[in-house]
Amino acid sequence: MIELHELTKRYGDKTAVDGLSFQVPQGVVTGFLGPNGAGKSTTMRMILDLDRPSSGRVTLDGRRYGQLAEPLKYIGALLEAKAVHPGRTARDHLLWLAQSNRIPTRRVDEVLALVGLTDVARKRARGFSLGMGQRLGIASALLGDPEILMFDEPVNGLDPEGILWIRNLMKRLAGEGRTVFVSSHLMSEMALTADHLVVIGKGRLLADLSMADFIEQNSRSAVRLRTPQPELLLDVLAAQPLTVEAGPGGSYEVVDGDPAKLGDLAAANGITLHELSPQRASLEEAFMQMTADSVEYHAGAQVVAGTDAAGAAGTWGAGWQPPAGGRKKRAKQQKGAN
């Protein structure tokens, strides 16, 4: 288990990690999520004692990293895939790591086979593709057969086959009872891999919950209705045991509504509908909304929840409950966008 207690890191005026406390349990994959610059890598570096906390502390199964005599046997990490001397072969890179932690040479060949690099074991790292570099980094992490594994954005730049391989590997390692902590800025990726989630924004803890709870809380659906007879529609809906919310652009959204029944209801009451569309918030959107106030780097325009990739209004399900002030802010943003 990894435990963080009020962990803080300041770089001059900049607080990269701000009083973080959480635990990473064993036997599950824990996803560590946050937008760019949230403080994920800084946190991971402090876990490995590569950065000194300004305050607070980290323990690994109750001990500090500095107390571990042969740390690769307790914790293995992939932080930077290209952190390998380019003139060294894959096997030599693993050999010196193994020797520094009194790990037998046969383990080097084992991990090379495990990550599928046996054929290129004697090739120099400078010729490695990104995917091969990631595999070599993972081989280094697995070298000491550690109970704790940590991966920083392991699928970055990988092809679909490589992504699938890493996903399955992480699940297998957790299934063996190990602690697996993996960072990403993509909720969609984590939804396929992680059992537990820790979300941070601007160095602060935003959420610490199971993936199942996140999905349960964020994947409620709604049906959007748009009509030139809004008053009549509202009267008809009010007579039903339904939850109705205001949607974008003068539409209404019926939480957990059934599109067929709502269409029939409108027809039976002579209401013309210009839109009848099921809405479902994707997990990626829920994550974006959760971290919207913490996003430091925007691509030109502000992040506007409720618009899809093409900029069309309203891919949100109305059932989604935003953090305090979130819906108000969204309504304002949409008003501004209309």
Ligand SMILES: Nc1ncnc2c1ncn2[C@@H]1O[C@H](COP(=O)(O)OP(=O)(O)OP(=O)(O)O)[C@@H](O)[C@H]1O
């Ligand atoms: N050595 C440093 N000196 C000054 N500022 C730093 C340093 N390292 C990180 N930062 C700042 O701390 C903040 C957190 O950075 P960090 O790399 O930990 O975020 P991240 O969540 O890993 O982001 P990304 O997803 O982009 O990798 C950023 O604003 C970054 O600019």
